[in-house]
Amino acid sequence: MASEINREEFLGISFSHHMEILHKTKDFHEILFYIHQTVLHKWDKYDLRNRLKEGLYQKQGVAANNFLQTMPVNDARKAVGMFKDEYLLDYINVEEMEVDKSEDIDEKVIEQAIVRNIKKFIMTFGRDFAYIGNQYHLEIFLTYRL
Structure with a gap:
């Protein structure tokens, strides 16, 4: 698990962000997702809170591919991420x-x-x-x- 954590991203968000994520997530990959998205989109604590309420992690599309079976885990995540659109049409x-x-x-x-x-x-x-x-x-x- 520790090898999956991007140290720069983890340290790149505030304690308040970490508390929001930890209190409102259940899965390790969900935690990593919200840390990455927070850094990527420069969300403040309130933006993050809204995304957590919206359930952004659960709403992301699951692509039909074999990336995880054929590529190293980090490369597979990057490949899947390249094909995702982040349109929220709530x-x-x-x-x-x-x-x-x-x-x-x-x-x-x-x-x-x-x-x-x-x-x-x-x-x-x-x-x-x-x-x-x-x-x-x-x-x-x-x-x-x-």
Whole structure:
């Protein structure tokens, strides 16, 4: 276990960060995950607390690969980390969407939900802003002078 701990990351966060992580995690790999993410994203104690409440570790995708079986552990973790997207789309209530529950929600459904939220957000600013539409085609002509 000690060989898996990145000493620089471990020492790179405050005692308060360590206390937050230790009080709200159960698994050794979860602890290492939150230490790494705290250093990587420069989270303050409150950002870390929010990520712990959100259950970021549990929400991360499990990729179907054989990295752990074919590569050294540290290299495998780096490889898996390269393929993960850290998008938190908690504001999209998948349960409320009118889609067939037997199928996974596809990209188009997620896009529509995001656009609906953006439109509502922009419209709250009043008449000084405009929502033109999603995937709106813009043609931009640039001229260069030498």
